[in-house]
Amino acid sequence: MAGTRDLASPTLCRLKLRLELRALREEMGLTATEVARRVRWSVAKMTRLETGEGWVQPTDVEALCRLYGASEEQTELLANYAMVTKTNRDEWKSKEYQQVILPGFSAWLGLESVAEQVRTYESEYVPGLLQTESYMRELLRHTRRPQEEIDRQVEIGLKRQAILTREDGPARLNAVLNEAVLRRSLGGAELMREQLNHLAGLATQANIKLQVVPFSAGFHPAMTGSFTVLSFEDPKVGPIVHIEALGSATVIDDRERVRGYEDTWDDLIGTAASHDRSISMLKRAAKES
Structure with a gap:
C-alpha cells in the first residue's frame, strides 16, 4: 500500500495513477481509443485521464480496473489515488x-x-x-x-x-x-x-x-x-x-x-x-x- 507521503501529494497520486493505468492498458494490448469505446467514454476523457489533467473520479478508475483485470488490492489503491486528486489540493x-x-x-x-x-x-x-x-x-x-x-x-x-x-x-x-x-x-x-x-x-x-x-x-x-x-x-x-x-x-x-x-x-x-x-x-x- 502507499505510504503517507505518497497520499499527502495529489500531484504524485495523479502521476502514479496515470502511469499505472497506462501500464495496465498496455498489458492488455489496447489503445486508448479502444478503451474509450468499450467503456463508452469520449476519447478526450480518456486522454485527460491518462495525461493527469485535473481530478479523476474513483468510479472511473474502478471501471478501468475491471476492464483491465486488475486485482482487488490494486483497484483499491488506484481508487484511493483518484480520491486524493479529487478531494485534496497541493498547497502550490x-x-x-x-x-x-x-x-x-x-x-x-x-x-x-x-x-x-x-x-x-x-x-x-x-x-x-x-x-x-x-x-x-x-x-x-x-x-x-x-x-x-x-x-x-x-x-x-x-x-x-x-x-x-x-x-x-x-x-x-x-x-x-x-x-x-x-x-x-x-x-x-x-x-x-x-x-x-x-x-x-x-x-x-x-x-x-x-x-x-x-x-x-x-x-x-x-x-x-x-x-x-x-x-x-x-x-x-x-x-x-x-x-x-x-x-x-x-x-x-x-x-x-x-x-x-x-x-x-x-x-x-x-x-x-x-x-x-x-x-x-x-x-x-x-x-x-
Whole structure:
C-alpha cells in the first residue's frame, strides 16, 4: 500500500495513477481509443485521464480496473489515488500561489515536495533549493515584478527548501554548478559572499553533495542547458525531469527521454570537481568576491 507521503501529494497520486493505468492498458494490448469505446467514454476523457489533467473520479478508475483485470488490492489503491486528486489540493495550487507561479511549475513543486532525491545541474545561478533569501530577492528584482509578487515568490522559494530538512526523511540533493555560478556577481560582493558561504555550509550536511564544473574542464556534457531530475521512493514511479525556460516550465516523464538526462548526469559528475575540491572552490570564490 502507499505510504503517507505518497497520499499527502495529489500531484504524485495523479502521476502514479496515470502511469499505472497506462501500464495496465498496455498489458492488455489496447489503445486508448479502444478503451474509450468499450467503456463508452469520449476519447478526450480518456486522454485527460491518462495525461493527469485535473481530478479523476474513483468510479472511473474502478471501471478501468475491471476492464483491465486488475486485482482487488490494486483497484483499491488506484481508487484511493483518484480520491486524493479529487478531494485534496497541493498547497502550490492555492489561488495566491497560482498567480505568481510559472505555468506547469506548481505540478513540479508538488512532485519535488515528496521526492527522495534531487539531482540538479545549473549553469547560470544558484539552484532555488540552495539560495539565501537575499540572493533570491536579488534574482527576482531583475524580473521587474511588483514587490507583492516578489514577496510571494520568496515565500514559495523558502518553503520549497523544507524538503532538505523534512521530518519524515530529508531529500538527498546532488547539485552540480557551472563555475560561472560562483563567479557571476549578483547584488554586490557582500551578497555573493553570504551566498557562497551558505553553499559551503550546506555542503557539509550528510544529505547534500555539491560539485562544481571548473572552467578548466572545457567541454562538458550539460552545455546545452540546466535541468533537474527527481527520483521517488516508489519504484513504480520512475525519475522525472524538469526544464525551466523563459516564461515556462516543462516536466518530462517519458522513460526514454528521462534516461538520456540520467546518462548526461552520470557523465557530468565525472567531469565536475570532487565534492571536497568544489567546497574549496566555493570558499575561494567567496574570499575573492
